[in-house]
Amino acid sequence: MHILNKESIIEIVKKLDLVPLIQDGFVAYSQGRSVVPPVGELSFKDPPGDVHIKYGYILGDSYYVIKIASGFWKNETFGIPNGQGMMLLFDQKTGQPKAILLDDATLTDIRTAVAGQICAQQFANDVHCIGVLGTGLQARLQVEYLKQVTKCRTVMVWGRNQEKIEQYQLDMEEIGFKVALGESPRQVAQKSNLIITTTASSEPLLFSDDILPGTHITAMGSDTPTKRELGPGLLKSADLVIADSIAQCQERGEIAHALVEGDISNDRIVELGNILSESKPGRTTPEQITVADLTGVAVQDIQIATAVFESYLEKEI
Amino acid sequence: MHILNKESIIEIVKKLDLVPLIQDGFVAYSQGRSVVPPVGELSFKDPPGDVHIKYGYILGDSYYVIKIASGFWKNETFGIPNGQGMMLLFDQKTGQPKAILLDDATLTDIRTAVAGQICAQQFANDVHCIGVLGTGLQARLQVEYLKQVTKCRTVMVWGRNQEKIEQYQLDMEEIGFKVALGESPRQVAQKSNLIITTTASSEPLLFSDDILPGTHITAMGSDTPTKRELGPGLLKSADLVIADSIAQCQERGEIAHALVEGDISNDRIVELGNILSESKPGRTTPEQITVADLTGVAVQDIQIATAVFESYLEKEI
Structure with a gap:
């Protein structure tokens, strides 16, 4: 299991050609080549916050992806970014966790x-x-x-x-x-x-x-x-x-x-x-x-998370 | 952010008095003192697998919890446990990730x-x-x-x-x-x-x-x-x-x-x-x-994950 911090994620994502990746995700989605359940949601009142859980997979890919992203609108008054979150990659064939991308919602942005x-x-x-x-x-x-x-x-x-x-x-x-x-x-x-x-x-x-x-x-x-x-x-x-x-x-x-x-x-x-x-x-x-x-x-999250992790693995080797 | 591996989780959980904890969770749930959205689900056909995402929070707690647990029934033929998963704790007031419990579904069991x-x-x-x-x-x-x-x-x-x-x-x-x-x-x-x-x-x-x-x-x-x-x-x-x-x-x-x-x-x-x-x-x-x-x-997951993490923090101090 690999844990990537925000700094390495940002370094990697800078070098990716994201437009074709995200386009391919949208096409796979519209062609029914992905499984994307309804968005999971959690709301908080005091302080106010929303959490979205977007998850799914593209058929034939190596990973399924769960993305957690939240917005807590009072955070900036404490000097904390409003957006928080992470992306998780799991093996599509065994369910084993493969990577945690601690991106603080940067990949969502x-x-x-x-x-x-x-x-x-x-x-x-x-x-x-x-x-x-x-x-x-x-x-x-x-x-x-x-x-x-x-x-x-x-x-x-x-x-x-x-x-x-x-x-x-x-x-x-x-x-x-x-x-x-x-x-x-x-x-x-x-x-x-x-x-x-x-x-x-x-x-x-x-x-x-x-x-x-x-x-x-x-x-x-x-x-x-x-x-x-x-x-x-x-x-x-x-x-x-x-x-x-x-x-x-x-x-x-x-x-x-x-x-x-x-x-x-x-x-x-x-x-x-x-x-x-x-x-x-x-x-x-x-x-x-x-x-x-x-x-x-979720296909956008799946595509960007998978590309970041695969690029990270290539460099590791 | 703290990352706990399976060994430390098992060490901690052995010392917890789980019955009152889980009972309190069920009572909070039935009394409407928790927020538990419908279970998120993801299914795989070849090899067959099911992923459940259970998540929510108890009002007034410090954390909200997302639990991912999967069963891939062919895993044992590759020498991998069928059950896989992790639990994630986030701050209820800011959404910041606080802990990842890499329990491989042990806490669910x-x-x-x-x-x-x-x-x-x-x-x-x-x-x-x-x-x-x-x-x-x-x-x-x-x-x-x-x-x-x-x-x-x-x-x-x-x-x-x-x-x-x-x-x-x-x-x-x-x-x-x-x-x-x-x-x-x-x-x-x-x-x-x-x-x-x-x-x-x-x-x-x-x-x-x-x-x-x-x-x-x-x-x-x-x-x-x-x-x-x-x-x-x-x-x-x-x-x-x-x-x-x-x-x-x-x-x-x-x-x-x-x-x-x-x-x-x-x-x-x-x-x-x-x-x-x-x-x-x-x-x-x-x-x-x-x-x-x-x-x-999810209240069971919330209660056990929170207790494990709080016990871990106490020992850290």
């Missing part, structure tokens, strides 16, 4: 940003401004990972906390982006043709008439049944609605709200893996509005 | 045997013969743990594999039991007034008219929706039907079958924790037939 990168590459037009809602870790990582798929270095950001917005601006300018501050989510939408929503909001922030033709939205903030960032009508007016996992999006995230409100029907939702494998069409005209709803699927 | 011991103590009459179905690890541990609650050292065992039965006889005689071999489950039942069923059978082994008045049965082999050891009618004719967790037993184990077949109704099932706290009656006359259906509840 990265595989989430990579999914956003894949969506931007697939669905966005030539980007003139990246719109960002939120100023947290994903608001940074998502934009940073876009560097590999667009030349655009112009960002407009909106957030609730002025201090955090200014810090975001400083930090992102340091890594090469020009950051304007939006006065409202609507202003961000009016300036951008690629929008990434990364907040933990439970009230809609963007509405149908905020969005310009040709925009792609990656909505990744809402990953529970209560959170939402996109208002009623928005998914109805979108030309293409993509789910990372149809099964999960029926229960949580933006699509779940739109289904309840009758804005869309199940047959209008296309699964990301089916577009990546070209069995379903993606964007077909530049004018279309496309929305990708990312809730985070 | 022990807390399961302790639950059987608690049931025997609560529900069995003065025991003249312990009847055992199955010859595996639980067929041994359950009987070994009974030493603390009965003076009876007479066992009648039934199993399908002659070689394993003889090995069982040898091994159990070494730890002080006199073991007779039953020709059928019925013969075992006709000789015994405490019966422990520990097989992975998916066909019923014991039937209503096999059971003598005054018998207590602890059925712990069936922990999935398909496995069963008790035949139609048996729970109907029992005077007291106890579930370790009513919610779990409605989905898996003997009670689930009896509910589907209309043998019992939900209001006839009594939860173990409610009897232990004396809010519901247990056995009231010596003639009654009592059946306890054990599917294994």
